[in-house]
Amino acid sequence: MLSQPRPDPVTSAHDRVYRGLRTRIMHGEMLPGQALTLRGIGKEFGVSMTPAREALRRLVAEGALSMSASGRVATPELSSDRIEELAALRMLIEVELASRALPRAHMALIERLQTINAGLGDMIARQNPVGYIRTNLEFHRTLYLRAQAPAMLAMTETVWLQLGPTMRQLYGRLRRKELPQYHRMMISALRAGDEPGLRLAVRSDVTQGLKMLLG
Amino acid sequence: MLSQPRPDPVTSAHDRVYRGLRTRIMHGEMLPGQALTLRGIGKEFGVSMTPAREALRRLVAEGALSMSASGRVATPELSSDRIEELAALRMLIEVELASRALPRAHMALIERLQTINAGLGDMIARQNPVGYIRTNLEFHRTLYLRAQAPAMLAMTETVWLQLGPTMRQLYGRLRRKELPQYHRMMISALRAGDEPGLRLAVRSDVTQGLKMLLG
DNA sequence: CGTGCGGGTTTGTGATCACAAATACGGAAT
DNA sequence: ATTCCGTATTTGTGATCACAAACCCGCACG
Numbered sequence: 325m326l327s328q329p330r331p332d333p334v335t336s337a338h339d340r341v342y343r344g345l346r347t348r349i350m351h352g353e354m355l356p357g358q359a360l361t362l363r364g365i366g367k368e369f370g371v372s373m374t375p376a377r378e379a380l381r382r383l384v385a386e387g388a389l390s391m392s393a394s395g396r397v398a399t400p401e402l403s404s405d406r407i408e409e410l411a412a413l414r415m416l417i418e419v420e421l422a423s424r425a426l427p428r429a430h431m432a433l434i435e436r437l438q439t440i441n442a443g444l445g446d447m448i449a450r451q452n453p454v455g456y457i458r459t460n461l462e463f464h465r466t467l468y469l470r471a472q473a474p475a476m477l478a479m480t481e482t483v484w485l486q487l488g489p490t491m492r493q494l495y496g497r498l499r500r501k502e503l504p505q506y507h508r509m510m511i512s513a514l515r516a517g518d519e520p521g522l523r524l525a526v527r528s529d530v531t532q533g534l535k536m537l538l539g
Numbered sequence: 540m541l542s543q544p545r546p547d548p549v550t551s552a553h554d555r556v557y558r559g560l561r562t563r564i565m566h567g568e569m570l571p572g573q574a575l576t577l578r579g580i581g582k583e584f585g586v587s588m589t590p591a592r593e594a595l596r597r598l599v600a601e602g603a604l605s606m607s608a609s610g611r612v613a614t615p616e617l618s619s620d621r622i623e624e625l626a627a628l629r630m631l632i633e634v635e636l637a638s639r640a641l642p643r644a645h646m647a648l649i650e651r652l653q654t655i656n657a658g659l660g661d662m663i664a665r666q667n668p669v670g671y672i673r674t675n676l677e678f679h680r681t682l683y684l685r686a687q688a689p690a691m692l693a694m695t696e697t698v699w700l701q702l703g704p705t706m707r708q709l710y711g712r713l714r715r716k717e718l719p720q721y722h723r724m725m726i727s728a729l730r731a732g733d734e735p736g737l738r739l740a741v742r743s744d745v746t747q748g749l750k751m752l753l754g
Numbered sequence: 755c756g757t758g759c760g761g762g763t764t765t766g767t768g769a770t771c772a773c774a775a776a777t778a779c780g781g782a783a784t
Numbered sequence: 785a786t787t788c789c790g791t792a793t794t795t796g797t798g799a800t801c802a803c804a805a806a807c808c809c810g811c812a813c814g
Contacts, residue, residue: 336610336766336767336768337767337768338767338768361794361795361796362795362796363794363795363796371768371769372768372769372770373768373769373770373796374589374767374768374769374770375767375768375769377593377796377797378592378593378596381593381596381597382596382597382600385597385600385601386600387690387693394775394776394777394795394796395775395776395795395796395797396776396777396795396796397796406689406690409688409689409690409691410690412635412688412691413632413690413691413694416631416632416635417628417631420627420631473624473627474621474624475602475621475624475625475628475701476624476627476628478602479628479694479697482694486690551796551797551798552797552798553797553798576764576765576766577765577766578764578765578766586798586799587798587799587800588766588798588799588800589797589798589799589800590797590798590799592766592767609765609766609805609806609807610765610766610767610805610806611765611766611806611807612766
């Protein structure tokens, strides 16, 4: 491998590979069932098989990728049961995160959420599924970050990761025409300091996403 | 490496290392802050650094081990905030698992839970902290398996894994003298088909564990 | 007695290689 | 034309190695 420009000395090679693949999967840039090879990943990121293998194994451990008995790695094709379960986990944890974020939510946060939500409208207008998924997750993450609960947030992101390829398959051609109504409901509840309302709004937002995935 | 007896062809080397370390951590056989080295693990399991590294990386990804900036790996020393958060996650997910298991719980399952609970009494009598933790987790896992929710169960086990070394530190000298009362309450609620009672019992059982961890 | 400093040692990282299993492909037989 | 089989290729696994950074320990200096 002739010298790369600069491998960014602060992060190790496997971490760059891991992060690159992770955002690609979470944002829905890959369809379910897509296969990945060690040598292919290595060549793409300009590293040898060793860091590529570590990145893939980590993603498999997190459920972002599935590994066949022969060791082949691919994005997972989820069953309906598995999807329902992951949606139930989203509800449980995200409702709790929103609830914990509520007392800490200042005006600046609410305005930021509105800005992000507007960006979501752009993605719908431009029929950009990857941008839609990314912006939608950013909306949720921005709120949940205020909960100051890193372990819960990490667990939620793991769930998002597992749902990434499936969400992409769903939003492949973005049929949606208007913004998700429950985002507005979440913002209203935040502004009013209405915890039961916020819990219901989050719950409904996730449920609606689930209905699109299964219906 | 002169030929090992037989490396058990069905499971790969890194998987044996992973499983060995995982149960060791989850069952509380390691104290917080205990360091692990690649060459040490490799020598202990009779493998080279490569599978040892993959096993450690996977455990780090699952939060069972923590990695310093320099790449050193050790069992984590959890802050009070982190412990509270993990306990909250246990409550959220385990209450849901118990609730889903309730309608499927037959008599045979309830009897098995009683048997395990009796074994828990033995561990208390013999002042065996590792056995106590292992049997306690077996009690919970036996119930949750009935929920038919593999993703939720996996997530709960990840939380147990993260709490392993901390629980060991707590139960180091097992001060407890009698069985946890809420296990009996769970069994009664299961027998009565009382879902609110079961949810409360699980919640209380986890809370009581948390109180011991923090108080 | 405390505090830097220096070198030897330990440790993680990533590349490369040999190997076996799985896969893909092409030709031959029906 | 289709199916089956054998070979060539692809692919994951684990061992080994070179290297640099981190760590540890003791000595000297303040």
